[in-house]
Amino acid sequence: MALLQFISAGLPEVRVPTTVHSDHLIIADKGAKEDIKRAVSDHKEVYDFLSSAAKKYGIGYWRPESGIIHVVIFENYAFPGGLIIGTDSHTPNAGGMGMLGIGVGGSDAVDAMADMPWELVCPKVTGVKLTGKLVGSNWNSSKDIICKLAGILSVSGGKGKIIEFFGPGVQSMGATAMATVCNMSAEIGSTSCIFPYTQAMARYLSATKRAEIARTADRFKDTLLAADEGSENSYDEIIEINLDTLEPRVNGPFTPDLSHPLSRLKHALSESDWPVELSSSMVGSCTNSSYEDLEKVRHLVAQAKTAGIAKVKIPFLVSPGSEQIHATAEADGILQELREAGATLLSSSCGPCVGQWDRADVRKGEKNSVISSYNRNFAGRHDSNPATHSFVTSPELATAFAFAGRLDFNPITDSLPVPRNGVSLSDTAGTAAGSTFRFRPPVSTELPRAFDPGENRYQAPVTDASNLSVAIDPQSDRLQRLTPFEPWARGNASRMEVLLRVKGKCTTDHISPAGPWYNYRGHLENISNNMLIAAQNAFIPESDPRSRGHTLNPVTGKVDLIPAVAKDLRSKGVKWCIIGDSNYGEGSSREHAALEPRFLGGVAIIARSFARIHETNLKKQGMLPLTFNDWSDYDKIKLGDRIELVGVEHGEIRPGKRIIMKVRPKEGSVWKAMLNQSFHWKQIEWLRAGSALNHIKNTTLK
Ligand code: F3S
Numbered sequence: 001m002a003l004l005q006f007i008s009a010g011l012p013e014v015r016v017p018t019t020v021h022s023d024h025l026i027i028a029d030k031g032a033k034e035d036i037k038r039a040v041s042d043h044k045e046v047y048d049f050l051s052s053a054a055k056k057y058g059i060g061y062w063r064p065e066s067g068i069i070h071v072v073i074f075e076n077y078a079f080p081g082g083l084i085i086g087t088d089s090h091t092p093n094a095g096g097m098g099m100l101g102i103g104v105g106g107s108d109a110v111d112a113m114a115d116m117p118w119e120l121v122c123p124k125v126t127g128v129k130l131t132g133k134l135v136g137s138n139w140n141s142s143k144d145i146i147c148k149l150a151g152i153l154s155v156s157g158g159k160g161k162i163i164e165f166f167g168p169g170v171q172s173m174g175a176t177a178m179a180t181v182c183n184m185s186a187e188i189g190s191t192s193c194i195f196p197y198t199q200a201m202a203r204y205l206s207a208t209k210r211a212e213i214a215r216t217a218d219r220f221k222d223t224l225l226a227a228d229e230g231s232e233n234s235y236d237e238i239i240e241i242n243l244d245t246l247e248p249r250v251n252g253p254f255t256p257d258l259s260h261p262l263s264r265l266k267h268a269l270s271e272s273d274w275p276v277e278l279s280s281s282m283v284g285s286c287t288n289s290s291y292e293d294l295e296k297v298r299h300l301v302a303q304a305k306t307a308g309i310a311k312v313k314i315p316f317l318v319s320p321g322s323e324q325i326h327a328t329a330e331a332d333g334i335l336q337e338l339r340e341a342g343a344t345l346l347s348s349s350c351g352p353c354v355g356q357w358d359r360a361d362v363r364k365g366e367k368n369s370v371i372s373s374y375n376r377n378f379a380g381r382h383d384s385n386p387a388t389h390s391f392v393t394s395p396e397l398a399t400a401f402a403f404a405g406r407l408d409f410n411p412i413t414d415s416l417p418v419p420r421n422g423v424s425l426s427d428t429a430g431t432a433a434g435s436t437f438r439f440r441p442p443v444s445t446e447l448p449r450a451f452d453p454g455e456n457r458y459q460a461p462v463t464d465a466s467n468l469s470v471a472i473d474p475q476s477d478r479l480q481r482l483t484p485f486e487p488w489a490r491g492n493a494s495r496m497e498v499l500l501r502v503k504g505k506c507t508t509d510h511i512s513p514a515g516p517w518y519n520y521r522g523h524l525e526n527i528s529n530n531m532l533i534a535a536q537n538a539f540i541p542e543s544d545p546r547s548r549g550h551t552l553n554p555v556t557g558k559v560d561l562i563p564a565v566a567k568d569l570r571s572k573g574v575k576w577c578i579i580g581d582s583n584y585g586e587g588s589s590r591e592h593a594a595l596e597p598r599f600l601g602g603v604a605i606i607a608r609s610f611a612r613i614h615e616t617n618l619k620k621q622g623m624l625p626l627t628f629n630d631w632s633d634y635d636k637i638k639l640g641d642r643i644e645l646v647g648v649e650h651g652e653i654r655p656g657k658r659i660i661m662k663v664r665p666k667e668g669s670v671w672k673a674m675l676n677q678s679f680h681w682k683q684i685e686w687l688r689a690g691s692a693l694n695h696i697k698n699t700t701l702k
Helices: 002-009 032-040 044-056 069-076 091-097 106-113 142-153 168-172 174-188 198-206 211-219 262-272 291-307 323-331 334-340 395-404 517-521 524-530 562-571 594-601 612-620 681-689 692-699
Strands: 020-021 060-062 081-084 100-103 124-133 163-168 192-194 237-242 248-253 259-261 278-283 317-319 368-370 390-391 498-499 551-554 560-562 575-579 601-605 626-627 642-647 659-664 671-676
Touching: 002 044, 002 106, 002 692, 020 044, 020 069, 020 601, 032 044, 044 060, 069 081, 069 091, 069 174, 081 091, 081 106, 081 642, 091 100, 091 174, 091 192, 091 198, 100 192, 106 692, 124 142, 124 168, 142 174, 142 237, 142 259, 174 192, 174 198, 174 291, 198 211, 237 642, 248 262, 259 262, 278 291, 278 395, 278 659, 291 323, 291 334, 291 395, 323 334, 395 681, 498 562, 498 601, 517 524, 524 562, 551 562, 562 642, 594 601, 594 612, 601 642, 612 626, 612 692, 626 642, 681 692
Parallel strands: 020 060, 081 100, 124 163, 124 237, 163 192, 278 317, 278 368, 368 390, 498 575, 575 601, 601 626
Antiparallel strands: 248 259, 248 390, 498 642, 551 560, 626 671, 642 659, 659 671
16 A cells, blocks of 8 residues: 555655565464465465565565564664664564664655654653573563563553663574564553664674674674763653562463453462463464564473473464565574474465464354464454454463463463373373473574575666556456545535544554455545454444444434445535544554545544544645543544644644534534644644645645
8 A cells, every 4th residue: 555655646656665475464374384385375476476565666575584674674674773664563573683663654754755844743752671590591582671561551652652672681682582562562552662872783783694794783782872971860750670480471362451460360260261272372473473573482492302201282373474484494404393293384475363263273253372473462463363362471381381272271370181191282182191291491493503694585676667557457356446535625624524433542453453354454435345344333332233334324213234334425525523532543553444435435533542643644645633621522423523624724723722512413403522633734734635645746846
């Protein structure tokens, strides 16, 4: 979608270095080799488009199986002191290299690609002081730092903030361990997350053939690449974490901020109805798929094998983060040991982390629990099954759970029965030969002796692209050139129907679900058929199965899928708005969640509060994201209400000025409420032009 928007901006080529990465579409099923073969055939049209657009516009293209975007960036582009924006919310991963990485929507990326100033509200800074040392002797790892922080700050506690780490504990972490923390800072809604330059970064740069950058960085290690002197006194807040006493954690289900210290997980399970038996364990994703992570997994597998436990008990899916990690782990014998233990080696891509999981072992709607080293665990995130209870943890704990097959297992205190005569545990149905085995904490190896780059799947930018064209078939159901949105018209918000009142958590996964819908990410019309189909509608009782994804058509009075109702209203020229709850649009930077309501005729989203990226995405697409000044007004919006916004027309809306919402109920008298908006002058121009892209075209390209 970012490329489609760039194409429609009409520039001849990108003006800052840009890369495109094919990692999200590859379905995890049989294992790396077959899955990639299937992806290359199923998505040929999309990959051809990406490749041709990259060539045409001077962009580097990483083909499927090169690796997950953030890992490839870490290995090739991240450097201390840099700034990178990416159309994925886990772009802060680069903070493990002392680089400020910020997740944005595609149209923000288009600004940068066009060399226009990219902007965001100046964030606050939360200092996180790490004391002690991270040595993993009590099973803790860098994942536990961020899982603990998520528990402290919640999924919205980092909003508008950069998390900056400092303190002596920082020196005890490897670069990829720091990247794990920064990566998952997206789960607390922060703008970014960063570590100061350390020698671990220098070691990583040298190991990835960038020693020259390390030498340059060393020259600035006490100045430009260190926190300013006295900064501890000027952080907006400080949180302290002692790594010596940091307990391993398991977070979930359904939200990454429900954080359980391992010692209390059994209790949490006993108090809940979460399934204790695990159906799968997974190691991978951009968060935890480094060489160090895989080596820790191998270490545990080897311990179990030596003790007589040859195989994991449940399906164990492992994805190396990149081709380089895959090739190195293969060369070092790690992957072979994992295969022998029964692991399925997936391709170096997102797979189950983003719903690309062809799962046959569990039926849709069947209650089950999975655990992974991933970052996100919203309902349906991995397998489109809202009954899957997903927990996130470190790779080492995910591995221990793969052997135990149960969530109430604590590898620090519990032992596993050793099967008779080397027969696998699953075959013995729990009958033990009397002996038991307890894991020791895995030993970690920060870097391999030497990285093996593996197969080169990179397509470098082309210098002369004047004769090249971009492959988009006009008949395609997956790719569609964008038609510019209409500019703002007077009266747009003077009589809006309420499409639905969203109840509770509404992430971008609820607004525009992933999984099979990913096939239509380049086709706005088709992907719009998924708008809000996972959202809970407060206008329909929860006991009615249609309360999710359905709404009442205010014109016909019939209940239908939300996108179908929106489309019907658009065809009748009826304007509409959505009422949202708190932190509306949290999660990924998926801009389809903003494009779809705009495309289907939406004018405003009025919520208790917004997640940062989504709020900007809505503004960029010419929509009005507004927040209730008094949160209790949210509850007062009823089915059949009509809304008029006063103060949004030309010359009326201005930075900081509140909007008046007039509500005309079906019965009863009109009432008013105050709404807040965060538009600044430039963003008001986007609104007037119909979108930020229209504004670029109207100004820059004239
Ligand atoms: Fe991919 Fe999951 Fe990361 S979708 S980019 S592996 S968060």
